[in-house]
Amino acid sequence: MLRFILRRLIYGVITLWVLITLTFIMMHNLPGDPFANSQKLSKEALAVLKKTYGLDQPIWVQYGSYLKKIVSFDFGISFNYPTRTVNEVLTQTFPTSAELGMYAIIVAVLIGLTLGVIAALNHNKTWDYVAMLTAIVGVAAPALVIGPLLSYFIGVKLGWLPPALWKGPEYKILPTITLAFGTLATMARMMRTSMLDVVNQDYIKTARSKGLTKFAVVFKHTIRNAMLPIITILGVAVVNITTGAFVVEQIFAVPGMGKFFVQSITTNDYTMIMGMTIFYAALLIVAIMITDVLYGLIDPRIRLSKGGK
Amino acid sequence: MQTVTPDKFKPATHAGNKERVVRKSLSYWADAWRRLKKNKLATFGLIVLSLLAIFAIIGPFIQPYDYQSQDYAARNIAPGTAHWFGTDDLGRDQWVRVWWGVRISLFIGIISAALDFTIGVLYGGISAYFGGRVDDIMQRIIEILMGLPYMIIVILLMMVMGPGIFTIIVALAAVGWVGMARLVRGQMLSLKEQEYVLAARTLGASSWRIILRHLIPNALGIIIINVTFTVPGAIFAEAFLSFIGLGIKPPMASLGSLVNDGMQVMRNYPYRLLCPSIVFSLIMLSFNLLGDGLRDALDPRLRK
Numbered sequence: 001m002l003r004f005i006l007r008r009l010i011y012g013v014i015t016l017w018v019l020i021t022l023t024f025i026m027m028h029n030l031p032g033d034p035f036a037n038s039q040k041l042s043k044e045a046l047a048v049l050k051k052t053y054g055l056d057q058p059i060w061v062q063y064g065s066y067l068k069k070i071v072s073f074d075f076g077i078s079f080n081y082p083t084r085t086v087n088e089v090l091t092q093t094f095p096t097s098a099e100l101g102m103y104a105i106i107v108a109v110l111i112g113l114t115l116g117v118i119a120a121l122n123h124n125k126t127w128d129y130v131a132m133l134t135a136i137v138g139v140a141a142p143a144l145v146i147g148p149l150l151s152y153f154i155g156v157k158l159g160w161l162p163p164a165l166w167k168g169p170e171y172k173i174l175p176t177i178t179l180a181f182g183t184l185a186t187m188a189r190m191m192r193t194s195m196l197d198v199v200n201q202d203y204i205k206t207a208r209s210k211g212l213t214k215f216a217v218v219f220k221h222t223i224r225n226a227m228l229p230i231i232t233i234l235g236v237a238v239v240n241i242t243t244g245a246f247v248v249e250q251i252f253a254v255p256g257m258g259k260f261f262v263q264s265i266t267t268n269d270y271t272m273i274m275g276m277t278i279f280y281a282a283l284l285i286v287a288i289m290i291t292d293v294l295y296g297l298i299d300p301r302i303r304l305s306k307g308g309k
Numbered sequence: 310m311q312t313v314t315p316d317k318f319k320p321a322t323h324a325g326n327k328e329r330v331v332r333k334s335l336s337y338w339a340d341a342w343r344r345l346k347k348n349k350l351a352t353f354g355l356i357v358l359s360l361l362a363i364f365a366i367i368g369p370f371i372q373p374y375d376y377q378s379q380d381y382a383a384r385n386i387a388p389g390t391a392h393w394f395g396t397d398d399l400g401r402d403q404w405v406r407v408w409w410g411v412r413i414s415l416f417i418g419i420i421s422a423a424l425d426f427t428i429g430v431l432y433g434g435i436s437a438y439f440g441g442r443v444d445d446i447m448q449r450i451i452e453i454l455m456g457l458p459y460m461i462i463v464i465l466l467m468m469v470m471g472p473g474i475f476t477i478i479v480a481l482a483a484v485g486w487v488g489m490a491r492l493v494r495g496q497m498l499s500l501k502e503q504e505y506v507l508a509a510r511t512l513g514a515s516s517w518r519i520i521l522r523h524l525i526p527n528a529l530g531i532i533i534i535n536v537t538f539t540v541p542g543a544i545f546a547e548a549f550l551s552f553i554g555l556g557i558k559p560p561m562a563s564l565g566s567l568v569n570d571g572m573q574v575m576r577n578y579p580y581r582l583l584c585p586s587i588v589f590s591l592i593m594l595s596f597n598l599l600g601d602g603l604r605d606a607l608d609p610r611l612r613k
Contacts, residue, residue: 015456022462026469140594142545144552144565145586148572156576243460246553251572262553265468273468277461284458 004296012289019281023274024066028059075275080267086275089260094279096166097245097256103172104179104241112184113230116191117223123196131188138185143244147178147251166254175252179244183237190233194226201225228299235291239284337526344606351602357595361588365415368408376409377401377560385578394584397570406562407585413563414544414592417477421543422536424482429489430532436490437497448494454487460549467550472558477550481543492535496528503527530607537600541593548589564589 069076075086119131141149151174155163162171198204199222207221245258253259257276264272335343345351369376372393380400388395394403436447466480500506501524509519550556551565559566564585571582 011452011456015453018453019457019462023465026465029469136594136597139541139597140590141586142548142593144548144568145590148568148575148582149586151572152575152579152582239458239460243458246460247549250553265464266554277465280461281458284461285456288456 001297005293008289008292008296012285015285016282019285020067020070020278021063023277024063027270027274028062070278075278076271078269078272080269080272086272089272090257090275090279093255093257093260096254097249097258100172100175100179100249100254100256101238101241101245103176104183104244105237107176108180108183108187108237108241109234111180112187113191113227115184115188117195117218117226119188119192120195120199120226121218128192131192135185135189135192138182138188142182143178144247144251146181147175147248150174150178151251164251164253166252166256171252175248175254178251179241179248182244183240186233186237187230190230191226194229195222198222198226228295231291231295231298234294235288238287238291242280242284337530341530341603341606345602348602348605350598351606354595354598354602357591358599361411361592361595362415365408365411368411369405372402372405374402374405376406376562387578388580388584395578395580397581398574401560403567403581403584406567407564407588410562410564410567410585411588411592413474413557413561414547414589417474417481417547418540418544418596420478421481421485422539424478425485425489425539426532426536428482428486430493432486432490433493433495434497437494437501444494451487451491454484455491457484459484460546463546463550464553464555467555472556474557477547477556481546485539485543489532489535489539493528493532496531497524500524500527534600534604534607537596537603541596541600544592544596564592 073087075090078084078086078089115131115134119128122128151163154160155174161174163174165171166175204217204221207217212220242258245256246262247258248254249256249259250262257280261273261276261280263269264276345355374380374392378401380396382400383392383396384400385398386392386396388403392402392404394407396402397406432447436444462484463480466483467476470476470479506519506523509523514522547556547563548565548568551563552569554566554569556565557563567585568582568589571578571585575582
């Protein structure tokens with residue numbers, strides 16, 4: 001077991017290193033100059049600027065100092081706003097994004113799984129069709145479609161909820177629904193399939209013939225076993241919700257990391273993009289790693305086939 | 310109630326060819342097609358998709374406008390007989406722009422899926438065929454790539470290569486093939502061990518015959534299912550990138566950028582948000598319904 005965790009950990013570190021290096025290489029081949037917006041700079045001033053940012057040194061020296069900084073969690077200063085450090089921006093915007101992401105995950109998992117269970121227990125009845133319809137809408141209308149539509153119909157037309165911004169609790173409902181919806185639909189669908197799979201297993205028949213109550217069979221035997229495959233997609237769900245936030249925060253003007261990330265892209269803010277990319281990637285790589293380990297812990301079959309040799 | 314008469318108990322005659330199979334034997338594909346046609350949702354998806362494809366081809370040309378010429382006399386016109394989907398704030402015809410967006414979406418979706426398929430089958434096939442050391446190294450590379458968050462890498466690539474249809478396809482292909490490669494390798498490895506392959510080998514079939522007649526046809530179903538889900542994935546990725554301003558370069562229209570533009574003005578001109586949103590949803594919906602139908606029709610494990 002320890003070996004399995006260690007193995008996943010090593011892979012995580014290598015993946016992170018590959019990503020950090022990739023980011024570095026890409027940023028150095030970017031079109032556009034970070035100082036292009038300030039054309040009135042003299043040559044001397046430009047040289048001084050390049051020196052302060054270390055852009056005059058050979059590339060491998062830059063790479064070395066870059067790696068050293070990353071390891072000590074120092075992502076540098078924004079190219080466009082010299083008074084802002086990347087860390088500052090991260091600490092300012094991350095809590096908002098984390099809050100939104102957390103709500104979305106909770107809503108997606110709770111409602112998605114419930115819907116899946118209800119659908120499976122009422123196989124081919126009304127509730128089943130409701131759940132399946134939700135799943136279909138979920139894939140057909142991703143956040144970038146459903147977000148503006150919700151904002152328009154519920155926010156502007158009906159005026160039930162504020163169409164944008166991030167202030168009181170009522171502002172948080174629409175962004176959460178938008179961000180959660182796709183994952184919720186996937187969860188419902190997966191849970192339904194998984195439940196229907198489990199229901200036909202022999203141990204459920206055994207549990208029933210032992211005379212257990214329906215409640216015990218459903219909760220103790222069916223749901224618990226049906227949850228297993230769901231854990232594998234939790235990592236994917238976290239990834240989808242994090243990247244989905246780029247769009248959702250844009251739509252609802254939420255002052256989070258995603259909105260800032262997109263802004264940095266449009267203004268060629270190199271250090272900002274690099275810092276944020278690495279932060280995002282580290283977050284997601286860790287999330288994937290945790291779900292992998294979790295799955296290994298819960299289902300011994302995975303650990304034996306993957307990490308056993 | 311059925312009446313039972315004595316002549317029902319007469320012994321059967323031996324005339325005629327009893328061994329003859331009355332029903333024509335169906336090939337795997339004919340059988341899959343028959344099952345797909347029976348699936349109402351999948352048929353609906355297929356019909357909608359065909360209509361969308363037809364409109365994508367002829368749509369921009371049945372109206373006398375193009376996607377970029379601006380007409381300041383006709384700004385922000387609501388949908389009507391002259392402009393079926395209305396016009397935007399520069400007086401460009403939305404109908405033409407939406408169908409150009411669909412053209413781009415379908416093009417990117419299909420080309421990316423084809424590239425994913427080619428790279429994935431080659432990589433997975435080589436990995437499975439050679440096995441041993443080569444397979445080990447190739448699988449380690451895949452394991453590292455699987456850990457990288459897809460969208461973030463695509464965004465990075467797009468920033469380096471700049472916006473445009475071509476760069477989107479390259480960026481999506483650079484990241485998208487990994488899943489396919491994994492799938493193909495897994496399929497090949499498990500199929501190689503099947504009894505019918507052993508049987509074919511015992512009967513003296515050559516390696517080529519086994520690969521062409523046994524391995525590929527048997528893996529193809531699952532590969533095709535994967536491809537049908539890759540297409541909407543790529544279409545979504547393009548819309549996502551265009552939405553955050555990294556995809557298609559203006560003045561060319563993309564469904565993602567049209568939705569984004571429409572969102573800015575939805576209070577006054579809701580049709581500018583609704584038209585591209587509905588069309589985009591239809592594309593995603595029909596591909597997914599078709600994909601689901603194909604999965605049920607092609608995957609032998611789901612057969613009842």
